[in-house]
Amino acid sequence: MPGASGAPSATGEPLLSLRGVSKSFGAVQALTDIDLEVHAGEVVALVGDNGAGKSTLVKVLAGVHQPSSGTFLFDGRPVTLGGPSDAIDLGIATVFQDLALCENLSVVDNLFLGRELSPLALDETTMEVRSWELLRSLSAKIPTVRIPIASLSGGQRQTVAIARSLLGDPRLIMLDEPTAALGVAQTAEVLAMIRRVSERGLGVVVISHNMEDVRQVADRVVVLRLGRNNGVFDARTVTTQTLVGAITGAEDHR
């Protein structure tokens, strides 16, 4: 697969590229002149303090917010996202922090929610088989796909949410705080899954507060501070100290 090596400075056209993107809400300048590049097969971590603009940036990428100015290139072509469905059509999938799963429905039901096979006589068999194939390919540890989401642990739910976003064959997937509420083992499991997703040749953007997780899973780390870029680092060489400095503003990397 292209970019499977996950090299930080992957050559060739970036999958996603933002140039000078700004977003303001009335008098509040939430994002100012943001540059961001994501290549296929690459994991980019987005870090920053509360209010740094991470969530706003993700919402711009997901088509929830429209940027006030700047260019948005996807696959080298300029695009404008009128709404979340435009982003999905382009191949940008987002897993929000609240996961948005229906707890009363089973794993299969949730995976295929909104895109059920044969709407008038649901093809449960094929949906179940495809669910198993997908979960196996992610090495997900879910004992049975016929139990309601309510019975699953936090890590398993995260797994289902990620798997669901993959069903639409996206090219870029964004994860908002995927390890926020997870234990040690579950965190490791989800991080491993994020690597497997990128090995499939997808671009991955991960928002996280945990510097250890970031250095473990990401290829590059993009730091935001007060709505501006504050440095891009190679995740394999950067120290936690440098990252914290960039996040808090002790060091200026603009």
Place this chain on the structure above:
Amino acid sequence: MTTQTTQPALDRTDERLTGDAGARGLVRSSIRNIRDGDLGFLPVIIGLVIIAVIFQILNPVFLSSANLVNLALDSAAVGVISLGIVFVLLVGEIDLSVGSLSGFSAAIMAVLFVRHGVNLGLAVLIACLVACAIGLLYGVLLTKFGMPSFVASLAGLLAFLGLQLAILGSQGSINLPYDSGLVQFAQLAFLPAPVSYALAAVFALGFLLSRLDRRRRRARANLSTTPLSLLVVGTVLLLLALEFAFWYLNQARGVGWMVITFLVMVLVANYAITRTKWGRSLLAVGGNREAARRSGINVNGIYWSAFVLTALLACVGGLLSAGRLASANLSSGTGDVNLNAIAAAVIGGTSLFGGRGSAFSALLGTLVIGAIASGLTLLNLESSWRFVITGVVLAVAVGIDSLARRSRASHGRA
């Protein structure tokens, strides 16, 4: 069966799964489900048996064929209204006006048909269209104005009762001619005995064929399957139960077409809820509205369809009971009709909190409510006590539901 020993089914490979394969495993897992609070239809079936035993001891007429024929016919009309309630409950909303809506619809039909000489079919159609418009109104009030359906339908309850009284006028009662199709259908249309037995066989065969089809598909995809023996036993039991029930009713007047209509409506509703994308969307909206929206489900459309269906079925139920009484009057759809229809759905196991429920809950719940009403009437109890007892049964049913819900939560089930 032979291949399963060499290669486990695709969905049975996780070592944490305890062996639920085979007939014995199925029994074991059902016992575990019940212990964890996944009660299914068990409480309502036990409740029905208790009610039947008590009333039979108090008055031996209760379980007679003649009384059960009446019970079935009475239940069918309320059951249709209750089936509608299942749809709004599934999306986590409520329609408190189904009673007055049913009375209002009956009044519209009767006024058009009897006073204005409109063709019966057209009168029925107009009543249905008015009901659909009212359902759509509730849906729009909820989705566009954010008005809780609780309040909107409570307002509707009063308003449509008023309209019912207004169009019935000073006489307050319209008798439907006995030879009209509706009265004939609701009072006198019974299946000939052989047809009823054949129909019971068709139901059982349909059950078997659909299960066999599912089994074949799952086997082909290397998924675990229900043991064939269990399917056959289930089908035979279903067949015997249906044949016996129909035979018993045939000892008196027989199986009413109205009853069959209700049963078929329940089956169709069950298919729509469990086997179509629309039904899945209903459950999703009731479970987590925001998740449903983000999955690309047209949430507003789902709400509207649920409210429209509820209102339409309330109308149909109202027309059927008008036919059964051969009249539409001031008391049509008033009194306990509202509460009975809602209570039936809840007693049958459809959750008031949305996202959980089944079309069969309307059937079973209506039988409970109908059995209590019929038993108390046989005992010559005043309606005051009927209200009290029905109220207590509803409280017990919701109490069991809430307890089971808590138990499910603590055992990690939805």
